Amino acid sequence: MSRFLDACYRRPTDATPVWFMRQAGRYQPEYRALREKYDLLTLLRTPELAVQVTLLPKPLGVDALILFADILLPLEPLGLGLRFVPGQGPVLEHPLRTADDIARLQPYAVEEALGFVLETVRGVRQVEPRLPLIGFAGAPFTLASYAIEGGGSRHYRRTKALMYARPDAWQHLMAVLTQVTIDYLRAQVRAGAQAVQVFDSWVGALSPGLYRAAVLPHLQRLFAALGDLGVPRIYFSTGTAGFLEAVREIPAEVFSVDWRVGLDAAWQRLGGPDRVAIQGNLDPIALFAPPQRLRAEVQRVLEEAAGRPGHIFNLGHGILPQTDPDQVRRLVEWVHTHR
Ligand code: CP3
Numbered sequence: 195m196s197r198f199l200d201a202c203y204r205r206p207t208d209a210t211p212v213w214f215m216r217q218a219g220r221y222q223p224e225y226r227a228l229r230e231k232y233d234l235l236t237l238l239r240t241p242e243l244a245v246q247v248t249l250l251p252k253p254l255g256v257d258a259l260i261l262f263a264d265i266l267l268p269l270e271p272l273g274l275g276l277r278f279v280p281g282q283g284p285v286l287e288h289p290l291r292t293a294d295d296i297a298r299l300q301p302y303a304v305e306e307a308l309g310f311v312l313e314t315v316r317g318v319r320q321v322e323p324r325l326p327l328i329g330f331a332g333a334p335f336t337l338a339s340y341a342i343e344g345g346g347s348r349h350y351r352r353t354k355a356l357m358y359a360r361p362d363a364w365q366h367l368m369a370v371l372t373q374v375t376i377d378y379l380r381a382q383v384r385a386g387a388q389a390v391q392v393f394d395s396w397v398g399a400l401s402p403g404l405y406r407a408a409v410l411p412h413l414q415r416l417f418a419a420l421g422d423l424g425v426p427r428i429y430f431s432t433g434t435a436g437f438l439e440a441v442r443e444i445p446a447e448v449f450s451v452d453w454r455v456g457l458d459a460a461w462q463r464l465g466g467p468d469r470v471a472i473q474g475n476l477d478p479i480a481l482f483a484p485p486q487r488l489r490a491e492v493q494r495v496l497e498e499a500a501g502r503p504g505h506i507f508n509l510g511h512g513i514l515p516q517t518d519p520d521q522v523r524r525l526v527e528w529v530h531t532h533r
Pocket of ligand 1: 216234282393
């Protein structure tokens, strides 16, 4: 039995499960050593290596593994040309700049185009059948923002301008990205993923009204289309404390929240412990505090959860590359021994 999966379904557990957003990555010396030999896309596209990276956080004592992949991989088969530029992050070489660019987009055969990811899922399950494996994908808005801006963005000017000016083109783009994401996540579960998380990292850039009108219906369709898989569905977002009442309308088992809202308040606004599980909330920067100060923050999150079934300890956003792995190890220990 798994603490993580039990908590997703709000069943009681012997201790609070814990894992970390972006736990397989650059804060680990073992990962940096691999990156000296291989570039990021090679690591991502070589199942043998991706399996190895997925397993790296295991010695930290985490209760779940997250697949080593990237939310942007599904943009590549759409012809957008994905590259990772050292020091700059991801770049789409052929961003979507006009309504015509968007009109040409069509869903594609995910199993073929992204077969290497499915191979990684099967590989992890074979090597580590005990720890649950979380599959994931980017949410349609967050993917669209990269596709349109051509990379990260501060204001999402082009993306939001398109949403306001060309709702028809926006609808088509969201429909294609939603369909690709449904196919991709269903394929991951068929390959062995035991939970799925949808990352809406940047959706907090929107107003409540725009979120509700232009994004929420697509998320509802996406999550509903995963409902028969029999695995917990996790919706992760940041900056959404202003409209959790809209987020609540997504049919998910688990909602992951950032640190800009209290855990208990967020849980209530998302439907409460009788309806959904809650994940996240610790500020990733708290890991840079002295151990006793970090411990107080961890304690605060656990006290807000108050031992109610359906709490998964995690950060409010990804772990930063400069994080000390010893702090991570301590944190896991404190969460597991908390009573
Ligand atoms: O635990 C894990 O990290 C699993 C694998 C994983 C990666 N990306 C590998 C990766 C996951 C879950 C992601 C998700 C992802 N990718 C998100 C959503 C999560 C979030 O933090 O909001 C986003 C927005 C991306 C897009 C992306 N990929 C960015 C912005 C960057 C560069 C900056 C950064 O965060 O590192 C990447 C590169 C990337 N993807 C790295 C890794 C381990 C850095 C790798 C390196 O340079 O070696």
